[in-house]
Amino acid sequence: MPEVISEAAVVGPALEAIAIAGQDPRVQDQLAARSAARWLQTEDVRELRVTSVHAPQLPDDEVRELYERVAEAEALVVGSRRRLADYAEGTAPWDDKLLVVNSPGTVLLEAQHATDPVRKESGEREGADHGTGGLGLVLAEDLGGRIIVPRGRQLGNANVDPEHPVKTELLRPAGQGQAFDRFFAVHGCYPGKVTSLWDITEVHGVIGLGRNATEADFERAERVARAAKSGLGLRVLIGNVTPHLNFQKDPNWDGVSFRDSTDELKTNKAGAVAAPRLASTMPASTVTFVRERLGIEASQVELSRSLRLMPRDTYRRRDPSAEAYGVYLGYQLCRLAIETR
Secondary structure (H helix, E strand, O other), rough: OOOOHHHHHHHHHHHHHHHHHHHOOOHHHHHHHHHHHHHHHHHHHHHHHHHOOOOOOOOOHHHHHHHHHHHHHHHHHHHOOOOOHHHOOOOOOOOOOOOEEEEEOEEEEOOOOOOOOOOOOOOOOOOOOOOOHHHHHHHHHHHHHEEEOOOOOOOOOOOOOOOHHHHHHHHOOOOOOOOOOOOOOOEEOOOOEEOOOOOOOOEEEEOOOOOOOHHHHHHHHHHHHHHHHHHHHHOOEOOOOOEEEEEEOOOOOOOOOOOEEEEEEEOOOOEEEEEOOOOOOOOOOOHHHHHHOOOEEEEEEEEEEEHHOOOOOOEEOOHHHHHHHHHHHHHHHHHHHHHHO
């Protein structure tokens, strides 16, 4: 197992940099320049080529075709208008209705937050991982297996509720002549995550291995992270071992700009700067659930907003083609995570 980085090892240097910047305008300007560079690349992943020797020149036709497939699949989940508000009801004719698609193959997938789940912090239905439903459906079509996507009107949260309908479907036996040998969950996360305020590139994806991951699980995740960097130019962390920094939401966000956060570090309920881990280690997480109940390899990836399809009416002040390139890279990262053995 790789070395586990402590929260203090990430938070301490960040606080030190902030303190120095408060005394030295030159340092303050340098940190601001790093933030601006990160957000330029976050809004348009094609800008990665400026700072990464690994960022590929992407095939335009293939990018557009993949983007259109994901958009069409997303419409099956939330409807063709794809407004932010549509992610609550989605296309569900009744509460907790699931979209389940089976095809020949050995991959078991889910996108539990494709529509608004009930969030533990607020007790409200909100905060879908936009674009993950359509992405999951396309991955299942290309790789084969079973994909489970909540169509809306969710009454709970599959990573919290022991009896969530997604879990019931995960345990349904495979079809005749079929056996699942790996599980993968598609999630989304806030953009702009870093491990240092000096970073010039955001964290594009975070691999979560849940509880009781094996040495083989960690080795596989490390191979994914290395291949994502060398082949796609993307920065990927293993959440179980590496914490990250988040930034405060912008209280003056206009509702349409792609960036909705400030440069101020996010704090916990005690008011201290936090460095959380996206590792899927909650007791009821589907990654842990599948590993324990089905005995197959299991993981998830949290994709930055920069790599996902967004609602049509928010996060829109962005070059339209930039979203297509982001969705393409998000697909390639998930496919890499699933296929790496």
